[in-house]
Amino acid sequence: MKPNDGFSLKEYLVERKALIDRALAGYLPGEGNGQPVIFQAVRYSLFAGGKRLRPILCLAAAEAVGREAGALLPVACALELIHTYSLIHDDLPAMDNDDYRRGRLTSHKVFGEGIAILAGDALLTEAFRLLTRRELMPGISPELLLHVTGEIAEAAGYFGMIGGQVLDVRSEGEPVDLETLHLIHRLKTGALIRVSLRAGAILAGAAGTELASLSDYGCQIGLAFQIADDILNVEGDRALLGKGTGSDAARGKVTFPALLGIEASRARAEALIIEALAALASFDDRAAPLRAIARYILVRNS
Amino acid sequence: MKPNDGFSLKEYLVERKALIDRALAGYLPGEGNGQPVIFQAVRYSLFAGGKRLRPILCLAAAEAVGREAGALLPVACALELIHTYSLIHDDLPAMDNDDYRRGRLTSHKVFGEGIAILAGDALLTEAFRLLTRRELMPGISPELLLHVTGEIAEAAGYFGMIGGQVLDVRSEGEPVDLETLHLIHRLKTGALIRVSLRAGAILAGAAGTELASLSDYGCQIGLAFQIADDILNVEGDRALLGKGTGSDAARGKVTFPALLGIEASRARAEALIIEALAALASFDDRAAPLRAIARYILVRNS
Numbered sequence: 001m002k003p004n005d006g007f008s009l010k011e012y013l014v015e016r017k018a019l020i021d022r023a024l025a026g027y028l029p030g031e032g033n034g035q036p037v038i039f040q041a042v043r044y045s046l047f048a049g050g051k052r053l054r055p056i057l058c059l060a061a062a063e064a065v066g067r068e069a070g071a072l073l074p075v076a077c078a079l080e081l082i083h084t085y086s087l088i089h090d091d092l093p094a095m096d097n098d099d100y101r102r103g104r105l106t107s108h109k110v111f112g113e114g115i116a117i118l119a120g121d122a123l124l125t126e127a128f129r130l131l132t133r134r135e136l137m138p139g140i141s142p143e144l145l146l147h148v149t150g151e152i153a154e155a156a157g158y159f160g161m162i163g164g165q166v167l168d169v170r171s172e173g174e175p176v177d178l179e180t181l182h183l184i185h186r187l188k189t190g191a192l193i194r195v196s197l198r199a200g201a202i203l204a205g206a207a208g209t210e211l212a213s214l215s216d217y218g219c220q221i222g223l224a225f226q227i228a229d230d231i232l233n234v235e236g237d238r239a240l241l242g243k244g245t246g247s248d249a250a251r252g253k254v255t256f257p258a259l260l261g262i263e264a265s266r267a268r269a270e271a272l273i274i275e276a277l278a279a280l281a282s283f284d285d286r287a288a289p290l291r292a293i294a295r296y297i298l299v300r301n302s
Numbered sequence: 303m304k305p306n307d308g309f310s311l312k313e314y315l316v317e318r319k320a321l322i323d324r325a326l327a328g329y330l331p332g333e334g335n336g337q338p339v340i341f342q343a344v345r346y347s348l349f350a351g352g353k354r355l356r357p358i359l360c361l362a363a364a365e366a367v368g369r370e371a372g373a374l375l376p377v378a379c380a381l382e383l384i385h386t387y388s389l390i391h392d393d394l395p396a397m398d399n400d401d402y403r404r405g406r407l408t409s410h411k412v413f414g415e416g417i418a419i420l421a422g423d424a425l426l427t428e429a430f431r432l433l434t435r436r437e438l439m440p441g442i443s444p445e446l447l448l449h450v451t452g453e454i455a456e457a458a459g460y461f462g463m464i465g466g467q468v469l470d471v472r473s474e475g476e477p478v479d480l481e482t483l484h485l486i487h488r489l490k491t492g493a494l495i496r497v498s499l500r501a502g503a504i505l506a507g508a509a510g511t512e513l514a515s516l517s518d519y520g521c522q523i524g525l526a527f528q529i530a531d532d533i534l535n536v537e538g539d540r541a542l543l544g545k546g547t548g549s550d551a552a553r554g555k556v557t558f559p560a561l562l563g564i565e566a567s568r569a570r571a572e573a574l575i576i577e578a579l580a581a582l583a584s585f586d587d588r589a590a591p592l593r594a595i596a597r598y599i600l601v602r603n604s
Contacts, residue, residue: 029460038460038468089423094415113396114471117419118464121391121426125459128430132452142444149451150434157427158331158340162420166340169416 009292013051016059020052023073024080027130041111041119042126046084049102053225054079054196057293061200061214064280064287072203074136075148078127079196082156085123086165086192088116095169128153140203148199155195164188168253176254182223189229190222213279217290220276224297227269230255231262232300266298273298311594315353318361322354325375326382329432343413343421344428348386351404355527356381356498359595363502363516366582366589374505376438377450380429381498384458387425388467388494390418397471430455442505450501457497466490470555478556484525491531492524515581519592522578526599529571532557533564534602568600575600 024046025031030039055076059069069076091098091106092113099109108116131149134142154160164187171180197218201211234257256265276294280287326348327333332341357378361371371378393400393408394415401411410418433451436444456462466489473482499520503513536559558567578596582589 036460036465036468037472038465042460085423089419092416092419094419114394115468117391117394117396118468118471121387121422122460122464124423124426125455125464129452129455129459132448132455134448142448146434146436146444146448146451149448150431153427153431153434157431158338158344158424162424162427163338163340166338166417166420169420170339 007288007292009289009296012289012292013056016056017052020055020073020076020080021047024077027074027077027136028126037111037115038118038122041107041115042122044110045088045107045119046081046123048104050080050084052080053293054083054192057193057218057290058196058200060287060289060293061197061206062204063200064214064283064290065201065204065206065210066286067204069200071137071139072200074130074133075145075199075203076196078130078152079192079199081123081127081130082152082161083192085120085127086156086161088120088123090165092116095165124156144203148202151195151198151202155191160187160191160195161189164191172253176259178259181254181256181259185223185226186219189226190219193222193225194218209282213282216279217276217294220272220279221294221297224269224272224276224294227256227265227272228297228300230257231265231269234262269298309590309594311591311598314591314594315358318358319354322357322375322378322382323349326379329376329379329438330428339413339417340420340424343409343417344424346412347390347409347421348383348425350406352382352386354382355595356385356494359495359498359520359592360502362589362591362595363499363508364506366516366585366592367503367506367508367512368588369506371502373439373441374502376432376435377447377501377505378498380432380454381494381501383425383429383432384454384463385494387422387429388458388463390422390425392467394418397467426458446505450504453500453504454497457493462489462493462497463491466493474555478561480561483556483558483561487525487528488521491528492521495524495527496520511584515584518581519578519596522574522581523596523599526571526574526578526596529558529567529574530599530602532559533567533571536564571600 028039028042028046030036030043055073058076058079059072062069062072087101088107090096091101092108098106100106106116107119111119128149130136131145131152134140134145137145156162158166164184167180167184168188171184176184194215195218197214198211201214206214233255256268260268273294277291280290280294283290330341330344330348332338332345357375360378360381361374364371364374389403390409392398393403394410400408402408408418409421413421430451432438433447433454436442436447439447458464460468466486469482469486470490473486478486496517497520499516500513503516508516535557558570562570575596579593582592582596585592
């Protein structure tokens with residue numbers, strides 16, 4: 001792959017998704033028929049057509065600072081397990097009460113609420129088990145691995161993703177101002193995206209300004225990604241997005257388009273992407289995938 | 303404390319519970335009024351009068367192999383966070399649908415189902431964060447800490463506690479034989495109790511026969527504890543147990559007394575405790591607390 005000369009983001013994303021899917025399939029038990037229902041439920045949600053954005057960002061961050069990313073695959077996959085658990089729990093009747101996700105029935109519609117809750121619990125637990133499997137990560141120091149595990153737990157917990165989901169659940173049907181909406185998204189989506197970049201960077205040996213720049217990039221694209229998602233929810237093609245468009249509005253969820261209008265929301269997302277690209281200014285061509293992903297957020301349609 | 307000469311289990315348990323409660327309170331955010339609801343929910347369930355059996359066993363295992371246990375408090379507390387999360391999720395309407403636990407309303411009755419699910423998620427996530435906080439555990443090697451974190455995740459996940467809960471949820475109202483009931487309890491209760499002992503022992507430097515003996519002790523008392531719990535559920539005094547007695551039967555849950563009768567269940571629990579004590583045969587007086595705890599399981603009434 002030559003990032004500068006004819007770099008194709010589309011090919012890159014396809015190749016990376018395949019790499020991550022193979023790794024995930026290998027780490028998890030229960031492929032094939034006749035497996036315990038909990039393995040079926042875990043695989044059902046994990047292999048539901050996700051883009052693998054978080055693991056891709058983790059690997060790309062490591063490569064941007066000059067490390068071969070293969071040794072970090074378990075860490076990248078752990079981030080996807082955490083993301084998948086959060087989707088299963090968010091979809092539950094007591095939360096967003098969604099029947100569909102990515103065009104398929106949600107976990108609780110297929111397996112029942114009890115098993116869906118347990119499948120989420122199992123994915124979260126398995127993520128942390130995967131982070132400890134040193135035999136899969138030759139050359140990674142246990143000190144750095146523990147540190148990164150702590151950062152991931154913090155980003156996923158009540159100071160991060162769970163905190164954002166709590167604010168989201170509690171603000172449904174309530175008036176929400178722009179500042180609160182920012183906070184919800186920075187926590188609910190942004191924290192895990194940011195730590196995906198930090199995990200890859202730290203395990204690749206980044207520190208100081210280099211690490212801060214990649215964190216900053218993660219912050220900006222995390223929020224831009226959420227604004228783009230809000231816009232898609234209003235405008236998107238139902239078939240591409242895999243769930244009913246306009247569903248946020250129907251549920252009384254406040255979104256960026258609802259507060260700012262579509263055009264101003266788009267402008268906000270563009271400004272964030274410009275900031276994200278600026279954060280990468282000191283990186284060489286090895287950051288080409290990160291640059292291309294940032295630009296892609298503005299034009300994606302699913 | 304002189305274990306052999308006038309060792310008082312009652313004093314020991316009171317002192318240890320106080321030690322663990324202080325540590326837990328210090329590790330968690332959000333004491334006092336006006337805190338975010340998720341911190342309130344986490345504290346509500348965590349400080350609901352639990353016996354702290356798992357952390358006490360973890361510390362006692364470390365002491366049985368001759369290590370001062372203070373440095374392991376974060377690991378011991380992480381086990382209690384995992385136990386508490388499992389209780390919150392088990393009590394949910396989609397699982398056991400319990401309104402009371404230890405004489406108080408369950409989390410979802412107080413905070414609503416959405417927050418209760420998130421409080422469980424937060425406790426599980428925070429447990430793993432706590433396991434990475436090396437600044438709280440001077441002298442513990444990162445290699446051992448990662449290894450123990452992996453064992454705890456395995457015991458809590460679909461090969462352990464979650465696997466047991468899945469079997470439990472799926473077998474409600476179904477005919478269950480003794481072998482299946484053993485399996486459910488070995489996974490649902492036993493795995494976390496066993497790993498509590500292993501974690502303490504491994505971090506104290508145990509290996510080989512010493513570690514195997516403490517694992518074995520954990521297996522036996524874990525199952526004995528569950529049988530004793532089943533008996534209490536039939537016979538116990540409602541006020542002491544804090545929930546309606548006979549609730550398992552009302553829900554169509556199979557229990558040891560239902561399959562074996564009360565007397566044979568009691569005999570089974572006694573046999574397990576004898577095996578547990580035999581596993582400790584090669585340990586000196588520093589294992590006195592573990593011996594006393596094993597005997598106590600047979601006579602506890604709450």
